[in-house]
Amino acid sequence: MIEVKEPKKEIPVIGTLKAMFIVFKHLFQKPITTQYPEQKRIIEDRFKFRIFLSLDDCVGCTLCEQVCPNKSIAMTSLNRANPRNKRKIYPDVNFGTCTICRNCEEICPTDAIYLTHVFETSRTRNSFTYSPEELSLPEDEVIK
Ligand code: SF4
Ligand code: SF4
Numbered sequence: 001m002i003e004v005k006e007p008k009k010e011i012p013v014i015g016t017l018k019a020m021f022i023v024f025k026h027l028f029q030k031p032i033t034t035q036y037p038e039q040k041r042i043i044e045d046r047f048k049f050r051i052f053l054s055l056d057d058c059v060g061c062t063l064c065e066q067v068c069p070n071k072s073i074a075m076t077s078l079n080r081a082n083p084r085n086k087r088k089i090y091p092d093v094n095f096g097t098c099t100i101c102r103n104c105e106e107i108c109p110t111d112a113i114y115l116t117h118v119f120e121t122s123r124t125r126n127s128f129t130y131s132p133e134e135l136s137l138p139e140d141e142v143i144k
Contacts (some may be wrong), residue, residue, distance in 0.1 A: 057110045097128075
């Protein structure tokens with residue numbers, strides 16, 4: 001026959017005192033809440049998000065589009081003078097499906113497309129796609 005052991009009985013007030021001790025300990029700790037967006041935390045170097053595009057450096061080779069695993073990049077016609085981009089096609093990027101793999105940045109032969117530390121891309125318009133012109137603008141100049 002298996003002997004069932006009775007659980008150890010603890011004096012009721014001990015549990016309450018332990019909980020109070022934990023609360024009391026936290027009274028003397030520095031707050032770790034960051035009052036975002038007024039306060040900003042330091043962003044680690046390895047963190048990357050918002051993609052930028054240099055319209056002058058893009059040669060329209062479509063490599064970034066081909067290498068994107070999520071089809072987040074689509075080549076778009078843009079009528080602007082650029083002797084290096086004879087077909088006048090440039091990538092747009094859908095940030096809704098981009099997984100920040102950096103394939104596009106690594107494959108680009110002219111370093112025209114690259115990821116940055118910018119991450120505040122919230123918007124009210126119903127599209128996560130940035131046109132080539134928007135990709136070339138600072139984030140605060142992109143129409144939300
Ligand atoms: S970072 Fe990766 S997923 Fe995002 S656009 Fe570039 S290739 Fe596509
Ligand atoms: S951004 Fe780079 S990889 Fe993409 S089309 Fe332009 S030159 Fe080619």
